[in-house]
Amino acid sequence: MRGNITMGRPFWLALAMATALGAVGVLQSWNVALAILNLQLISAVMALGVNIQWGYAGLFNFGIMGFTALGGLAAVLVAMPPVAEAWAAGGRGMAMAAITMTGTAAAVWALQRLIRIKALRGPAVVLVFVVGLALTRSFYGPSVAAIEAVDSSVTGFLGGLGLPITLSWLAGGALAAAVAWVIGRITLGLQSDYLAIATLGISAVLVAVLKNEDWLARGVKNVTTLPRPVPYEQDLQGQGWFMDLAARVGMDPFLLSGIVVKALYALLLGSVLLALFWLSHRALHSPWGRMMRAIRDNRDAAEAMGKDVTRRHLQVFILGSTVVGIAGAMLVTLNGQFTPAAYNPFRYTFLVWVMVIVGGSGNNGGAILGGFLIWFLWVQAEVGGPWLMAMVTSGLQEDSPLRQHLLNVAPHMRQLLMGVLLLVVLRLSPQGLLPEQRGKHGLAQQQITTEHS
């Protein structure tokens, strides 16, 4: 029976989604539809990353925005041209600061192990730490000032490597993975709610660092001139063959160039999504995936079978965060700018979670569908809310204060919509629109929702 549901449902839901996008294309414009599609693709990648952590292993990671921001940082560090003056002004100082910082960390680590007498260990470590910190700050402070002084309205940061921006998608994943390793080592001993809150907090800290360390990526001054992996609209409009094409399909070249650029983006993002989907699908339906689900469904039993639960959790935490980091780099590539203030942990973290829960946790296709569906609703509700409100309040007078107020706040109806949607799905179909596919012999027949605490 379950087989029937899972065979037919993905197809129909995907078709419905495509129809909805097509409707937007016909009714609003194809530019809008493609813009939505691109962000849907990125949302789907993010949902995939969260699904790897939550769906496979039951890890409660609310630190998504931190990893997304790290992916964005990678895009800046890879793709922006290096700022030679800034390197000349403060490069050496920063290098020295990095060396002293690593040296201090290494010294503290070594002292912890080398000093046998307990009474001496504490004071020695503190002394080394304080000296190291003072030394680091003495290099760091002046070089930060020097770097930020270099043409601060345009650069004022070290710049990047000047490589093609698509490379940053890998770099974003790698950076997120490295940070996830550190965070995972700290937090993964914690259980569900604690882990959720700790990761939420750590992502707030990460975003705070990105907002304030101007020498790294200009902080809240934003990096707005990131190179693009696809041609610019103006360049297309200058080409003879393009104008011919526009004339042949009978379309305004301005419109067509926008559509072509967005479609190219969609191809790039879509291929990444497909690759990641294939990889995670293979991973889930492998002995490794079955082990993960076993750990999720009955941690004690898995541990008794000799699985190293903490290590596996760390591994899956890193993998999921890598995927989220890739999505972050893709997002910045698509936007063409890096704006750290936009990564507010509260604004989007829970939205990605709604995607996974509504789509179907533990099912990669479900997570992707959830990403598409929820992003579509989130964007369209902002347009649809005022329209609906105008209908509802049409009985009131044009200038009545109530009507004015309701029309003003109508875009915020989407919060309400997301909440109601999440609650309804959780109640009526707790496994999501596309439930997790379990093996024929059923790894664990009990459902997550009815499990005893």
Next chain:
Amino acid sequence: MATKTETNGPPREWHRPWGIAVGVALLLIVLPLVGREGAGVNLLNALVRFANFVVIPGMTYGSQLALGALGVTLIYAVMRFSDFAHGDTMAFGAMGVILATRVLQGMGISAGPLPTALLALPFGILGAVTLALVFDRTVYRFYRRQRAAPVTFVIASIGAMFVTNGLVRLIIGPSDQRFADGARFIIRVQAFKEMTGLSEGLALRTTQAITLVVAVVVVLALFLFLNRTSLGKAMRAYADNEDLALLSGINPERVALWTWILAATLATIAGTLYGLDKSFKPFTYFQLLLPIFASAIVGGIGKPLGAIAGGFVVAFSEIALTYPYRKVLDYLGFETDSLVQLLSADYKFAVCFIILVVVLIWRPRGIFQGRVI
């Protein structure tokens, strides 16, 4: 093994050499301070400045956080999940207070020198309690009867969070609201300077004093309720051991009902005090969830006393770590060029999480040995 005797043995004795060393060090620091000319006045100036910029704001913010964390910790103790909607419940309650304040102001009713919001408080509490009970009946009760896993409750509370947030934005809009009226100050900087003759002034705003007084009253009432009434005892029994409480005839629905009433009341009071002291903005309340959770966990989740302690720990570290101490040190005779600020004020928000992570590693169950989740 050496480690074993150390962890199990009695606490280590205070070694005399260490004591003497610390005493000498203190003396060396204090002597030049006291020995200088006009040292007494300067010391007072330093203390007043510290009180004005660290102690009073810390006490106020700490009380607000403590009230919020009490709500979170109560829900955690009884329902066994972290309520992510609590920040928005605070916003919803505060919104009710603001709307009632506007109505009262329109009717020409005021509380004299006190803010009108204090009179409007019952209406806000009524609104928040109604909302909490609606959520309990339509959402949480279903999962409670299923005995669902705590994660299901958490996810449901995220849904409730979205709904509450949406309602607040729909009803009052996303922008800033100021609703404090009445006298603004109890002690003004100028008056304090004239009164004491010090060069450093101290201000005490009405909202700060009200926050402290209300917090003390509410906490006392809550502890009396939990320790003296049969309902409070039933709640504590249910929190300690659900099955045993059920066996002894405690009605779980009644316990749940009163937990929501208490939590929503606390949330409204905390939200109103915060809004009076700073300003009301829905998104700020959403974010306030972070320090509130941090307070509850640092203190030991599920422990009311811990929530209070945690609130003050978080508030004081946030303020003390980001305050520039240059002027205080100036008065003490250490003149420096740097601001002597441990962390830039931009990291204010991050501080509570650094504390949280440190506490979780060093003492995972918080100061008061809260529950293990």
